[in-house]
């Protein structure tokens with residue numbers, strides 16, 4: 001930090017506290033074994049500092065808690081819905097708002113409404129649930145993000161940008177008729193919470209418009225993206241976060257939102273759009289899966305808290321402190337020589353497991369193994385974002401092999417202090433010092449959908465690696481022949497989007 005600048009501090013004070021639990025290393029070891037070396041299968045009471053996700057884990061403000069008391073639990077036309085609608089129109093600028101219980105429900109609805117079998121959906125890197133819903137609706141996803149996004153060492157300030165040449169090539173190859181929409185995410189979660197520039201959104205929107213292709217905007221972290229634009233893009237420095245968010249949204253047609261992130265609530269989301277006819281169809285479909293179009297699977301009180309959270313989220317002091325805390329942790333790790341994804345993103349710090357554990361090949365799930373080791377060391381819970389999260393290709397059934405093999409330390413909003421960040425940094429430094437002794441894992445159970453949530457693993461004996469790795473035999477699940485797809489991992493029958501299976 002330049003010495004003429006004062007320290008920042010959290011722009012709130014603490015009104016209520018929740019005690020943290022601590023366990024011994026041997027207790028954590030037992031917990032990890034029970035959880036199959038998957039931090040998603042730990043109970044929260046086994047965790048000290050929980051950096052699994054920033055989804056639904058924010059601390060609500062006193063105003064949001066007060067808003068819960070204003071819940072109007074009428075089945076139809078609750079006044080809380082109208083407050084939510086007004087907040088979305090004001091901040092995001094979309095005319096039609098359909099509440100959903102969380103983000104993936106909005107993704108489900110829009111994928112069902114807009115995709116036909118055999119369609120192609122280009123996007124700036126995939127997100128797990130977003131791509132799955134596109135595939136379940138019959139589309140294939142094509143990544144058109146810039147190459148720098150796949151390189152954890154590239155310091156490009158806008159690694160979320162779309163490569164216009166890649167996008168044009170997809171349009172040329174498949175034809176605009178087979179592209180129901182472009183899937184555009186503001187901050188790209190999977191490459192480290194990296195923003196897209198305003199200039200790129202403008203250029204992309206111009207290109208797709210020429211071909212009559214609409215944009216579906218995943219606005220889950222648009223506020224944080226807007227902050228990065230304000231920090232780093234020329235001409236945007238003096239602008240308000242709300243203005244920047246509004247401008248991004250104005251270049252897109254439809255929006256899916258997980259309000260569990262930027263919007264500071266523990267549950268909630270929405271689907272929003274400009275087109276009247278599409279909105280009518282969406283309002284009809286939401287009653288099938290979520291509930292009436294004025295509550296979409298949410299209690300009235302939750303919509304009220306969301307309306308307040310949406311407005312709080314664009315406060316510059318709030319978002320500066322939120323991203324500032326992430327950058328504080330990232331800075332401490334860089335100081336300690338830990339390989340992390342650069343530039344530091346907005347919602348978490350991503351450890352580069354390939355450089356952290358160069359002795360482990362991808363088949364040994366280095367990011368999953370590192371996540372387990374960090375938990376064992378300190379009770380800090382992180383999550384894998386690598387080969388396990390990427391899942392299998394629906395056509396070939398083989399593992400998708402993303403270039404990025406990451407461990408995500410995700411920071412919940414307004415929950416932990418700078419001292420907690422120090423403890424996290426100390427633990428990771430210690431694990432880094434002992435990195436040579438970290439062994440790989442083997443997957444013992446693989447669920448069909450979004451396998452990272454429920455997969456189970458066991459540690460390989462240290463002596464078996466890395467030399468013994470190739471000769472290793474893998475136990476087979478009952479009734480399956482190993483290696484049918486050239487892979488040595490036991491799996492459930494491979495996932496096939498409906499209509500694709502023979």
Ligand SMILES: *Cc1c(COP(=O)(O)O)cnc(C)c1O
Pocket residue numbers: 055102103104105127129130185189218220221257258259260261269
């Ligand atoms: C969390 C998230 C989603 C899915 O939202 P849920 O509320 O978890 O269903 C979609 N896109 C992005 C970028 C996300 O981070």
